[in-house]
Amino acid sequence: MQITIAINGKNYTRLVDPDTTLYTFVRDCGCYSVKCGCETTNCGLCTVWMDGTPVLSCSVLAARAAGHEITTLEGVLEESKQFTDFLAAEGAEQCGFCSPGFIMNVLAMKRELSNPTESEIQQYLSGNLCRCTGYAGQMRAIRKYMEVEA
């Protein structure tokens, strides 16, 4: 079937199969920041926004995203820089493979929660796995970022 999805403000029309995932669709459209770590909704690497809300693109069918606005890290580089400068200063993007999905969720959290507690932050991001860093450096970066005036 032919569908159209708006990604980072631009319309992409493609032929897809009924089982094509949004993950495959956005990568086919050149959004290589989006990564896959599990295919089973457990790792958070494939996080993108659908109409501004984080979703796991590995488990959203492309057909279901038709007509919706998708945002990937490529589309929010200015906003994300505020956070990623802190992340890089900590060296908490170790291999970096988990970073894009994690960053998308951190930005969404900043938009959604004001003054979250440590455990609210952890809960919000608990679906974002990282095998390299042990999360502590990510948390240091998040704390600094949450203090930045929006």
Added chain:
Amino acid sequence: MKYVNTAVKKVDADALVQGKPVYTDDLAPKECLIIKLLRSPHAHAKIVDIDTKIAEKVPGVELILTCKNAPRHRFTSAGQTYPEWSPYDRVLCDDTMRYVGDVAAIVAADTEKHAEQACRLIKVTYEVLEPILDFETAKDNPIRVHDDDSFAKSPFHYAPERNLITSGREDFGDFDAEFAKCTHTVDCTYYTPAQQQCMMETFRSYAYMEYSGRLTLVSSTQVPFHARRHIATMLGIPYTKVRVIKPRIGGGFGAKQTSVSEFYPAAVTWLTGKPSKLIFTRQEAFACSNSRHQMRIRVRAGCDTEGNVTAISIESLSNTGAYGEHGSTVIGLVGHKTIPLYNKLKGGRFVWDVVYTNMESAAAFRGYGATQGTFALESTVNQLAEKAGIDAAELRLRNIAKEGAEVFMTHEIKYLNSSGLRGCITRGMELIGWNEKPHRQVMPDGKIRGMGMAICMQGSGIANVDTASVELRLEDFGFYTLMIGATDMGTGCDTIFAQMVADAMHCPMEKILVHGVDTDVSPYDPGSYASASTYVTGMAVVKACEHMTELILDEAAVRMNCPRETLSFDGASITAEDGTILSLDDLASALVAGPKTHQLVATASHGSPISPPPFMAGFAEIETDPETGKTDVIQMVGVVDCGTPINRALARVQTEGGLSQGIGFALFENVHYQTNGKMMTDNFMNYKIPTRMDTGEIIVDFSESYEPTGPYGAKSIGEVVINTPAPAIVQAVYEATGVRVTSLPITPEKILMGQK
């Protein structure tokens, strides 16, 4: 020094946090054959017949390889310096299946759908054989995992007719006599599971043919040069026909020290001439790649009334699974990177057997045997401390080696050049409040807190084996290119080498480009494993910089027409005694122009006869709910002696990450098989790695020492950081609940069942 021992941002940081296409699958050509592997459903079986006729008719199918038509050259997939100690027990497609997931057929098609469809249409007739699924029954079992011993290459008592890939024994003094003399003794047997590396990027590679008829493979590998050899050996083609490129890697932790996905695109592209790629699913990464070696370790140790540990014996049995990569080397670290911690030793013994089974192959995982050994020995020493009535940290302080001391049973070093272990222990005690807080504390909500600790060591490269070469070039406008073969897998070695060069050449880091790794252009380096990069490659970098400084002064002397001894170089310019100045930029430009052209290139190689140990002390505070047995980590303190930390931010994050993996090893990560040999824990729902809710507060500090044989005094850090959590947490749980867990992980069930 301006950069070494500071927290410099990684050179690839911006690309990574902006999600740039820098990993293997981001770079693969769009028009590419997709490879799928048909895997054995049986743990042990012979392929009687395999029929691909119908599968070949699926549109878009380009090639199907099976035991009938695949190349049959024997190889090992272990990424180790040649001649590897691992047996050459693999062929690309064998007619015997040795575990559930073994490769029966390789299918390459235009799309993933077509490749999968073809896989389903291949008819395999199996003669199902009895498997060995319990590693304790493997030795001398009449069932043979490998019945062809023509390929034996492992030098250590390789005996496939007994399912043994190695066995051996080492003695120091007379263990039995010394053990008999001890006032307090412990004899305990431990079990550790086949922990999974779980790097976020699964195994993946793609291949294409170059204009000159050579095979190029781009792969997420820690060992590009070894992978080149693996592929050439597997295909039976000259090394000159193969080129391996490593882009950015999404983690490795040792998993990618073994070639896993590499062989398949290499074979498909070599045989079809077309580009191809293979991306492992997470399920395949769990069940069909490699893991930590499952082990049973019996430790006997004894001390005198003062707590001097004088006798230690370690008897280990290791499960290498269906294939033997790394099996004969991992086992050594169980003893060699643990027993030497105890410097009052009079009698020591280390015995090992490594067996084949019909389970997923084990290979390299951060810690490489030291992790299992540390868990067993440190758990034993904690018991010994209790028996002797001596504080566990105090007992360590009485036993560890001082700098300069002779150390025992290390296999490679005799004397300890550097050790900050004493400081690791005392600082860790301060940070967790070891002397202030009770080691058992019942909280108002009924939960119980406990504290425990452990120490550990590792190596820095493999003594007398690992080498590294680097090339430093002065480029046309006075900047440098550093060519390396060491593989940055997120760990930041590209960055720390740039720091080292910047300090040695007295210039800003912006003037240094680090390039790695492409086997066509990078100097030889075995790759990043065995905690070797900082120490071994780093030393080659230091040497190359010294050489470059000499070359610059030589050339400046000619061009300034004055004696070389009278010149000085401050990084930006060369100054003569009379005050004449030649800027490096001008010199560099002049060096690449006209008949007197002479680009300065400094190459250096380094190999070390020793592997100086980094040290660490880990302290855990946990809280157990006695109603459910559920245990949470409250605090995990790690203090590391890695010599000089070259990059403080990266060393800290490495430590935090290692502690977190160690917490997973202690509390969650478990591998289960069905009775037919199929792995059940093959996704993140069934195999739990720590989330950010599970690690508690991780606190890291450094107890610096100065290693005279290392670059800027550095030793390694990559592996030592994973070893302490398991024994420290086991002890903390024991303090809290009275339950001593000897088989990892510490599940709530084990605590509940153990409680009186």
